[in-house]
Structures are given as structure tokens and as C-alpha cells.
Amino acid sequence: xxxxxxxxxxxxxxxxxxxxxxxxxxxxxxxxxxxxxxxxxxxxxxxxxxxxxxxxxxxxxxxxxxxxxxxxxxxxxxxxxxxxxxxxxxxxxxxxxxxxxxxxxxxxxxxxx
Amino acid sequence: xxxxxxxxxxxxxxxxxxxxxxxxxxxxxxxxxxxxxxxxxxxxxxxxxxxxxxxxxxxxxxxxxxxxxxxxxxxxxxxxxxxxxxxxxxxxxxxxxxxxxxxxxxxxxxxxx
Numbered sequence: 405x406x407x408x409x410x411x412x413x414x415x416x417x418x419x420x421x422x423x424x425x426x427x428x429x430x431x432x433x434x435x436x437x438x439x440x441x442x443x444x445x446x447x448x449x450x451x452x453x454x455x456x457x458x459x460x461x462x463x464x465x466x467x468x469x470x471x472x473x474x475x476x477x478x479x480x481x482x483x484x485x486x487x488x489x490x491x492x493x494x495x496x497x498x499x500x501x502x503x504x505x506x507x508x509x510x511x512x513x514x515x516x517x
Numbered sequence: 518x519x520x521x522x523x524x525x526x527x528x529x530x531x532x533x534x535x536x537x538x539x540x541x542x543x544x545x546x547x548x549x550x551x552x553x554x555x556x557x558x559x560x561x562x563x564x565x566x567x568x569x570x571x572x573x574x575x576x577x578x579x580x581x582x583x584x585x586x587x588x589x590x591x592x593x594x595x596x597x598x599x600x601x602x603x604x605x606x607x608x609x610x611x612x613x614x615x616x617x618x619x620x621x622x623x624x625x626x627x628x629x630x
Contacts, residue, residue: 442560445624447521447609447621447624448560448609448619450618450620453616453618489558495616497616500615502565502573503615504550505562505619507552507560
């Protein structure tokens with residue numbers, strides 16, 4: 405599986421936008437970029453995914469670089485409930501049902517008042 | 518209604534014992550997973566079943582045996598428990614679309630003493 409690199413931790417003030425970066429310089433053409441987050445004492449939760457174009461949903465936006473070697477998860481207005489570990493994961497869909505999510509160390513986001 | 522539910526939530530047992538963790542999903546998904554999160558918070562895939570068939574089997578000791586009686590259930594049986602088996606075990610499920618997100622349960626914290 406192609407690997408991703410994320411900062412270990414980031415801090416944000418509440419109600420400010422947060423940009424969480426992810427580098428994936430060895431991404432292949434069949435890799436989708438997925439983001440999950442894990443709140444304290446809970447299982448991981450899907451946030452968003454994309455291939456080439458920027459994506460928006462009710463939780464966040466995903467900005468993908470033109471060469472696809474990096475991406476940024478954008479939380480438009482961070483709240484205390486967004487404090488979690490955010491994982492950027494490459495998922496190779498060419499393996500079909502054997503496609504798996506391989507989690508890295510993620511970015512621990514702290515949100516303060 | 519809980520989409521992916523695991524029981525028990527906590528499990529404390531002694532070395533050498535045999536224990537089982539149960540997982541059920543009511544989402545109509547046909548692929549289910551077991552992940553292990555160790556004390557350093559690394560999340561690692563262990564097994565995946567698709568329509569009751571094993572499709573992913575990572576390097577896991579033979580003491581771990583998954584069983585899928587039907588598409589909605591994937592149980593994990595662990596023989597001869599060791600101290601190193603202490604971790605949080607997460608069950609997850611997804612539908613048949615290659616790129617659909619995983620839905621995780623809230624985990625079972627296993628402590629082996």
C-alpha cells in the first residue's frame with residue numbers, strides 16, 4: 405500500500421478553519437484518498453474521499469493537488485467536537501473486495517476555546 | 518439503532534484463557550473486518566470476510582480465528598490468550614461497492630492479566 409505522511413499534531417482555535425495536510429508522493433493511479441477520524445474512545449469514522457477533483461460534504465472539504473501527491477482536509481469551522489485523530493489513507497481499488505484501509509499514525513487535532 | 522455493535526465492550530481475562538468477541542451489523546453490508554488497535558494506537562487490519570468468505574488474512578497468530586455465521590455477523594475467537602493480545606479490537610463493515618466507506622463499531626477493550 406502506498407504510504408502517507410501527516411504531521412503528528414495540530415492545534416486550532418474553535419470556529420476557525422483547519423487545514424490538515426497529507427503527503428502521498430508515491431500515489432498510484434488506482435489509489436483513492438480517504439480521510440477518517442477517530443474521536444476519543446470511539447471507532448474510526450469516515451470523513452471524505454476523492455480521486456482527482458476537490459470534494460465537499462457536510463463534514464469537510466478535500467482539496468487534492470493537481471499532481472495528486474498531496475491533499476488537504478479542510479474543516480471550515482472547527483468545534484470542540486472535532487478534536488480527534490485524523491487519518492489520511494490511500495485505498496487501492498484495483499484489488500476489488502480485497503481492498504483494505506491501512507491506517508498510519510494520523511494527525512491529532514486539538515481544538516481550543 | 519447502532520449500525521455496528523460489538524460485545525462485550527470490555528473484557529478482562531487471564532493468560533491462557535479462550536475468549537470470543539461478537540460483532541453484528543444491521544446495515545445490510547456484505548463485507549466485514551476486524552482491526553486491532555494496540556497501546557500505541559496503531560490500527561492494524563486482521564481479517565476481512567466478504568459474503569462469509571475469508572478474503573483478507575493478515576499475519577495474525579493461529580490463536581485468532583474469525584467466524585462468520587452469516588453476512589451480518591463476524592465473531593473473533595482467541596485461544597490461549599497472551600499479555601500481548603491486550604488491545605482494543607474494532608469490527609467494521611462496508612457494502613459491495615469498492616470505494617464505499619467502512620463503518621466501525623466502538624471497540625472491545627481486551628485486557629489480559
